Amino acid sequence: MDNSAHLSTNEWATPRPAAVALGIGGVILLVAAVWAAGDPAGLVLMGAAGLLLLGFSGYALLIRPRLAVITAPDGRPAILVRTIGGAHTYPRDRIDRIRLLDFRRIGRRTGQLEFDFLQHDAPTTASADDALRDDTRLVVFSRWDLGADLGAVAEDLRRAGFVVDDQRA
Structure with missing residues (x-):
């Protein structure tokens, strides 16, 4: 099928490798939070940071193209x-x-x-x-x-x- 007469679609979104890196960072922070469970403040801070990174990663991977x-x-x-x-x-x-x-x-x-x-x-x-x-x-x-x-x-x-x-x- 020849679509040369149509406008080619230009799309832009957050790079997938960057979004995957955010997800990996979120998982690492969640594992570190469980490992540091003896420190309640560390557990809460690292757990919250890990969940936020996972949320940003999911957003960047699902909302495509921006x-x-x-x-x-x-x-x-x-x-x-x-x-x-x-x-x-x-x-x-x-x-x-x-x-x-x-x-x-x-x-x-x-x-x-x-x-x-x-x-x-x-x-x-x-x-x-x-x-x-x-x-x-x-x-x-x-x-x-x-x-x-x-x-x-x-x-x-x-x-x-x-x-x-x-x-x-």
């Missing part, structure tokens, strides 16, 4: 965002803004890819003034969430036809 460019029923590209609450598809007219940001945190630069999606009942036309809208849903992704360089993800989004505002310093 972000994808798909072809909507009308044939145009759309954004798919997968969360614990399920998958949400946003066609181009429901995307208010996509921004690539860069911040200094704890002595190093970190990036974020922000999406402002219009709520289902919000009008698609913006007001005359260029103010921030109150009827949008903000979704933020980091390199960890997408498992790829955010600049490369932004470039893939541009190639798919989306406008990405690059505000990196």
